[in-house]
Amino acid sequence: MARISAGIATSHVPAVGAAIDMGRTDEDYWKPMFDGYEFSKQWMRENTPDVAIIVYNDHASYFGMEIMPTFAMGIADSFAICDEGYGPRPVPVVEGAPELATHLAASLILDDFDMTVLNVLEVDHGLTVPMSLMFGTPDKWPTKVIPLPVNVVMYPQPSGERCLSIGKAIRRAVEQFDGDLDVQVWGTGGMSHQIQGARAGLINLPWDKQFMDDLINEPEVLQYKPHLEYMVEAGSEGVELIMWLIMRGALGEHVDEVYRFNHVPASNTSVGHLILTPKEHS
Ligand code: DHB
Ligand code: FE
Secondary structure (H helix, E strand, C coil): CEEEEECCCCCCCCHHHHHHHHCCCCCCHHHHHHHHHHHHHHHHHHHHEEEEEEECCCCCCCCCCCCCCCCEEECEEEEEECCCCCCCCCCCCCCCCHHHHHHHHHHHHCCCCCCCCCCCCCCCHHHHHHHHHHHCCCCCCCCCCEEEEEEECCCCCHHHHHHHHHHHHHHHHHHHCCCEEEEEEECCCCEEEEECCCCCCCHHHHHHHHHHHHHHHHHHCCCCHHHHHHHHCCCHHHHHHHHHHHHHHHCCCCCEEEEEEEEEEECCEEEEEEEEEEECCC
């Protein structure tokens, strides 16, 4: 049986990827942020999963205004790198896990989650920056990846309730897979940030910290937080945080907090990061 061994949450700020790619992580501005991921890189070396299901959003890099799936799943053998802004990052191609991904897509669709199935997909900073933060700069990524893009960039985004419940469905589906696989689920994006308009640069660290506490202890309550509250309290891009609910739903009722990190600011973002494990595995 495959099993979910851990959940990772982390912001996916594109400038963080650029800092890594340009060798600037030791600069005064960046060092305190990257230092906060040293524990995680070490932990990940000791807990490398066979497969990481990475919940992220495309930033109109591969998808665009024309086509924007609400929930999608990459089932291909591999995923090329793309990006907006700085352009594609010089990181290894992302290797897929087609057998598990196909099983998950079928299971979720039969569970009434209408996934868009992606036989071709290129992945942007939403997915590659978390991989760099957790794995550093290897020549080849040490784990296979199932990309799970979620629309958080264009109205209407899925509800928090839907996100938590798709996470729970992912857990059931993974546990029904006939294969001895260690699987992690990653939720990326957030925390508070606004990169446009009059409130550009908005950060709300107390709200972010409360969100982390609620995610750990009260996800069933958190799922009813309206999108408008994310907008008002966490800025126009803060709604990326609904993707963390998918990760949390996949971990079961109770979790242990392995690691927590906050840093303000990185670019326009309040950086937040968690490593959680399901209670029964700790
Ligand atoms: C920033 C953060 C993001 O999550 C993103 O997708 C784009 C920009 C920022 O802080 O600049
Ligand atoms: Fe983003």
